[in-house]
Structures are given as C-alpha cells and as structure tokens.
Amino acid sequence: MSVYSIKDLEHLSGIKAHTIRIWEQRYDLFSPQRTATNIRYYNSDDLKLILNIAMLKNHGYKISKIVAMPYDILREEVKTIGLENQTYEDLITGLTVSMIDLDENGFSIILDQCIELLGFEEAMMKVVYPFMKKIGILWMTNSINPAQEHFISHLVRQKLIAATDKIEINTDGLLYLLFLPEGELHELGLLFANFLLRSRGNRTIFFGQTVPLNALEEVYHKLNPDYILTALTTAPESSEVQKYVNSLGKKFKDCSILITGSKVIGQDIEIPQNGQILNQFEDLVSHTEISILKA
Template sequence: MSVYSIKDLEHLSGIKAHTIRIWEQRYNLFSPQRTATNIRYYNDEDVKLILNIATLKNHGMKISKIVAMPVEMMQEEVHNLSKDDLSDEDQISALTLAMVDMDETIFSDILNANIEQNGFERAMMDVIYPFMRKIGILWLTNAINPAQEHFITHLVRQKIITATDQLSAKNDGPLFLLFLPEGELHELGLLFANYILRSRGYKTIFFGQTVPLNALEEVYHKLRPKCILTAMTTAPDPSGVQQYVDRLGNKFKDCSIYITGSRVVGQDIHTPKNMQVLNQFEDLFVLTTKQELQTFSR
C-alpha cells in the first residue's frame, strides 16, 4: 500500500491541505497514521475518499451532505455521475482512482470513451498528459510505488502505439529520427510525438530508449533525415547536458534538431544554430506545418 502526505492529497484532489485538515477535525473524515516525527500520512483508501469527495463537491454537492453519506453511497453517487459527460478534471480523478485500485478495465473504459468522443490527440492533451504530470510528481515524492507507475505507463503506452498503428502509412513529408539518449527510459512523450508527426504526414523512424550517439550516427549517414527529435528527462546527468547537446549539434550539422524534456527546458543551455528547444507539445504542433519546418531546416 502506498503512503501519501497531505500535500499529495492536495495535489491529487485540488483541495487545499488547510481545508483537508479542517474537514479532518470537523467531520472526523480521516484517521491518518503518524510517523515517528509526528507527521501525518495517508493510505490508498484515504486517497479514494478525497477524490470521491472532490468529484461530488465539483458537481455542487455540499461537504456536509457528502460526509454524511456511507462510503458505499458516496461511491455510487460518483459512479452515477460517470454515466454523464465528465469534465476533464473528473476524468483525471477517475483515472487516479483506477490507478490506486490497479483496475485496468475502468482505466481503459475512461480513456476509450474520451478518445471516441474527442479524438486521440485531444484525449492525450486534455486528460492523459495532465494525469501523467500528477502521477509524475507523486513518483518523484515516492508517494506511489513502482508497480503503480509501471501499470499506468504500460496502459498509456499501449494506447499510443495502437493509435499510431491505425494511421495511414502513406507519409511523404520530411523524415524524422526519434530517439532517447543513453540511460533515458521515459519514452511516452516521444511516442506521442511520433504519433503527432505521422498523423500530419511525416515519415518517422522511432528508435526509442537509450540509443548511443554512435549508433544513431550510422543511421543518420545512411538515411539523411531532415530532422531529429529527442527528449532529456532523466539523462544525461545534469553536469553533462551541455556537452551532450554540443556533441549532438556537431554530429548532425546538416539537419534540424529538436530537443525537449526537463533537462533542457528552462535551463541555461546553449544550443547550436541547427537546434531548437521545444518547451511544450504545442510547440510541436506548430513545427509540423511544412512552412515552419522549411523555415528552420537546412
């Protein structure tokens, strides 16, 4: 069972920690355990409770009425709401509940319904990525365990690959090589970028995780791609990012290089003339117009 701080509950539910403490005292809402240093911590059942409360409260129900319900009735009310069109925020809460319970059926049902209604791209941008950002913060604070993180990553990865496989193979745009540096394993963003490029008619070759530059260089000289796209989230080591960026620019001078990820976004990194940092996925949407690519590419 995972362990959560009150700030984790705030992050997941959108309800301020101060408010949670007031509810805890006024309504005897939780019975948190305490560490040896007297710091409160919460469990999976507490997370499910606060997410259900947040969903009902977002739909106009008063907190006094919510906390008077038995837990089973509260869950039934949330389930009834799920039959209607849920807001993005409610869907993110529902995905989090599915993650806590490791319930693949509910998780897939929520995503499939959103994809059917809004299309895969909008589902990714409006629900899946905000959800993954929340989970990413919990991962960094050790609030969720590796099994939960792998469970979610695997399901989202499957959705992206399935959506990409359904695209037409008749792409005649510039060729992109997509890869992650050695030691970099977080490929969901790059997989989605591959989907975006292919959906707009560009050719792509997806190399995925932990690719040595020497191996990439061999392919580069053979295929002569127009562009290279990579992401740096946990690799290289912060002290080696500038050196890696310089090597990347020098090895592939004759094509446009796009980089993203927390190792470079918002960092004091000098980029060569043929390289551009993408701060967010919306930047890629702009770049996938042929006019923009031709302006930047050599």
C-alpha cells in the same frame, strides 16, 4: 502499501492542504497515521475518498452534504456524475482511482471513454498527459509504488502504438528520427510525438529508449533526416546535459534538432543554432504546421 503526504492529496485532488486539515478536524474524515517525526501520512483509501469528494464539490455539492453520505452512496453519486457530465478533471480522477486499485479493466474503460468523447489526440493532450504528469511527480517522490507507474505506462503505451499503427505512412513527408539518450527509459512522450508527426503526414523512424549517439550518427549519415527529436527527462546527468546538447548540435549539424524534457525545459541550457526546445506538445504541433508550409 503506498502512502501519501497531505501535499500529495492536495496535488492530486486540487483541494488545499489547509482545507483538508480543517475537514479532518470538523468532520473526522480521516484518521491519518504519523511518522516517527509526527508527520501525517495517508493511505490509498484516504486518497480515493478525497478524490471522490473533490469531484462532487466540483459539481456543486456542499461538503456538509458529502460527508453525511454513506460511502457506497457517495460512490454511486460519483459514478452518476461520471456517466452524465465528464470534465477533464473527472476523467483524470477516474484514471487516478483505477491506478491506485491496479484496476486494468476500469482504467481501460475510462481511457476508451476519453478517446470516444474527445478523439485520440485531444484525449492524450487534455487528459492522459496531465494525469501522467501528476503521477510522475508522485513517482519521483516515492509516494506511489513503481509497479503502479509501470502498470499505467504499459496500458497507455499499448494505446499509442495501436493508434500510430493505423496511420498510413506518407513516403513523401519530411523525415524525423526520434530517439532517447542512453539511460533514458521514459518513452511515452516520444511515442505520442511519433503519433502527432505521422498523423500530420510526416515520415518517422522511432528508435526509442537508450540509443548511443555513435549508433544514431551512423544512421543519420545514411538517411539524411530533416529533423531529429529527443527527450531528456532522467538522462543524462544534470552536469552532463550541456555537453550532450552541444554534441547533438555538432554531430547533426545539417538537420534541425528538436529537444524536450525536464532536463532542458526551464533550465539554463544553451541550444545550438540548429536546435529548438519544445516546452509542450502544442509546440510540436505548431512546428509541424510551420514545417509543412516551408516544405
């Protein structure tokens, strides 16, 4: 069973840990277990409850009214809100609850609602990736089971591939090579970047996970791409990132290199003259608009 700290509950619900503690005492909301060192921890039912409370509060319900509801009534209220007035946060909450329960059908229904309501690109930008970012933090701190993270990644990956396959390839567009370094397996961001580029009339070749630089270099000389895009999230090792970035600049000096990922964003990494850091997906969108004007 997954366990969560009070900071995890705060992170996912948006309700301050101090407030959660007050509600615990005043309304007897939870009965958290304690570690051998007397630190509170919570289970999946506790997390679902605080997520439901957060949604109702965000829609004007008073906490005193919420805690007086039987749980089945509380869930019905949440469902009604979800059907009538969905905000980004409501949708993210729904995805989170589906993840906790490993509810593939529920997750798919909410994801399809997001796409129908917002369009594919905005659904990914405003709901799915903020959700994945929250879940990624929990995964890195071992607060969720890796199976839950893989479950979600698989479903989102399917949607990204299906949406990209529907786009007609523009054979006259600028050419981008997309790849991940050796040892890097987190490809959802790169898959979405592939969608964004193709949807704006660019050509892309998607190499995906764990690509050796010597193999990429061979393809590079054969295809002469306009851009190379990569993401450094868990690889290479932090001590090797600057060396790796320098290698990209030297090996692929005749094209522009776009780099993203937590290993470079906000870090003291020197970027080669032909390189650029993308801090968020909106930066890639802006880049493509500028590139099209220059072409």
